[in-house]
Amino acid sequence: MVTIKELPKEEYLLKGHAACAGCGPSIALRLLFKALGNKVILVVPACCTTVIQGPYPFTAFAVPLQNMLFEATGAAASGIAAALRIRGLEDVTVVGWAGDGGTVDIGIQALSGAAERETNFIYICYDNEAYGNTGLQRSGATPYGAWTTTTPTGKKERKKNMPFIMAAHRIPYVATACPSYPLDFVNKLRKAKEIKGTKYIHVLTPCPTGWRYDASKTVEIGRLAVQTGIWALYEIENGKFRLNPPSDRLIDKSKRKPVKEYLTMQERFRHLTEADIEKIQRWVDEDWEYYQALTSMERCF
């Protein structure tokens, strides 16, 4: 089990990039490179990361990066993976790095196809629960009740459960993560690298600009997401579901912080009524009953 100090000092996301102050996805990007090093080829569709690179002729990324059409991360990654295999470059990892919009909405088809074809790559959805790049419109990953520019009175629908959708493809590895738990994320990335086939990691990345909180709270809010059970850290490895620490101890509801603590820290939930919050709490509790059942199964997918 690696410690933070054992993580390499080299940076492959170079300082002076264009992300907002306090950007959660940027922390996740640094952790990506701490985990995998620089023998990676990134495929990045239209998303916040497109802009984070900075403008031509400069880039903040010290690894090969293919910018890609919004829908097409999974497909472009399939092409790159095929070419690398043909050229015998077995030690280069293909990583699709896409926002939630480019994953659960417009990108879902290409990702689903890539997974069904058992494409050998790691797909990471960094989820700031909106279309951040274009100014914070709602996505299928926006949670119930959240303000976005296209849901100004709060989203009426629930968040799409993308990790389970991917697990239903029977890919060898699905995981959730959060940069507030850096070693958990790093371990999952390193584990994924050693597995052949499609690996999907969904990382919740708080966004001060979109979620409306003080930029200094990014890591704290991510932690609260996990501590309240709104975001569970788990792996589904060859169909077997397993909660990771600290989520493994949160099956006991009394150990979970009330969701209100998480919601009230963010202006995007400012207009929620008590009834809304109760509804959200109930859904979280239902999800955790489900997680408990899944944990006891030999295989769920």
Added chain:
Amino acid sequence: MARIVIDTANHIAGYAAKAARVKVVAAYPITPQTTVVEKIAEFVETGEMDAEYIRVESEHSAMAACIGAAAAGVRTFTATSAHGLALMHEALHWASGARLPIVMVVVNRAMGAPWSIWPDLSDSLSQRDTGWLQFYCADNQEVFDTIIQAYRICEDERVFLPAMVCLEGFILSHTYMPVKIHDQDEIDAFLPPYKAGWILDVNNPVTHANLVSPEWYMEFRYKIQEAMENAKKLIPEVDREYGKRFGFEYGGLVEKYQCEDAELIICTMGTMGAEAKIAVDNLRKEGLNVGVARIRVFRPFPIEEIRRLAKQARMIATIDRHISFGMEGFLASEVKASIYPLNDKPLVAGFIAGLGGRDVTFKTIEEIAKKAWKWLDTGVVKKETVWVDLRE
């Protein structure tokens, strides 16, 4: 060993992809292209073709996968038709902006609504602005040869652009013709190993295609236009070299038949160009000096060749298997645009024929020529655009 096969243009396209040593094929089935990819799947699974066939889940993904594979260093191929081509439209722009030498067979088919599976050239012609080279074939041998030539042209460092090799659905795609598959060693000597102008490489990390401000975007577009101009010079050279090596050549950008003394030149594309030769023979028996200029390469458009022909002839009749709604057929427009600067301009009459697979035979073309000739005699083109054989 060179050999003769008797096969459909679609299967021949598969043979060509194999002969070109394509390494990644990413394609999605659509009528009438399906037998291209079925043939390739057969080649790959029997080990006859050393390539990976990515059975993508849409045409948009097909082009994206080709872009990824080409950027990561291998020769790629795909094929599609009509709505599949339309679906990958934004990816076509991306591929040419990325300067990747992808070759794609387009089995021409009409666009809906409503559904039609029969051929016309609307699908590929409506992509004329995407920065792709466009070749139009008149028979199965030309399909084979043009695919091989296309890789050679696209991977030339003066070009580095993708190319469409177009063949009409059902007229060629499913029609058996004898085709000479040339000796593989000869093809390897003609077509060197894959080369692209840049590559995704962990030892030399670059970011491709991040934001370019108004400061530089125009210059990158200008470079694409320059590459097209270079292709215009290179295509006839490559065709001639191919002709010397393999015995088949196609006139470079424009295949001309009996144009030297022609007063009326029929200007058309694809299989209508082949039919038109028969029409020309018949018309000449009746004393009409007609010639055919088959536009083999629509992009880059052979402006200079058209001007040369315009100087010889008194009239050009274009036959478009396509209509740009609200204007006219593209061939008509582009011929007129090409000859505009000339002081002495021939008459130009535009004909629309064969949409949605309506048959265009040599008889149809003879009638078109005779109608045009009447106007030539009077010196006035009565109707700028005529829809041929239109029901009342």
Added chain:
Amino acid sequence: MGVPKTRREIPLTPLSFPTVGSMGRTGSWRTFRPIVDYSKCTRCTLCWIYCPDAAISRRDDDSPEIDYDYCKGCGICANECPVKAITMKREEE
């Protein structure tokens, strides 16, 4: 890789090269700057791992070195420091 000045110098397609400060001197975005009290610092390196901008590097003794040319002043380091060794101070200018 130098900044191109003429059309001849640009590549055939936009290829960008890894650059520190790709977006300029992002330290100018700051309103508050983090100040480290090294006497309190326990060298846990959490501030280093949580900085979204990689503006904090680790000295040989694992204490943080903040690059004020690029620090955007988000305050995550101060918020996360377990011993409150980092405070956010308003920029004077």
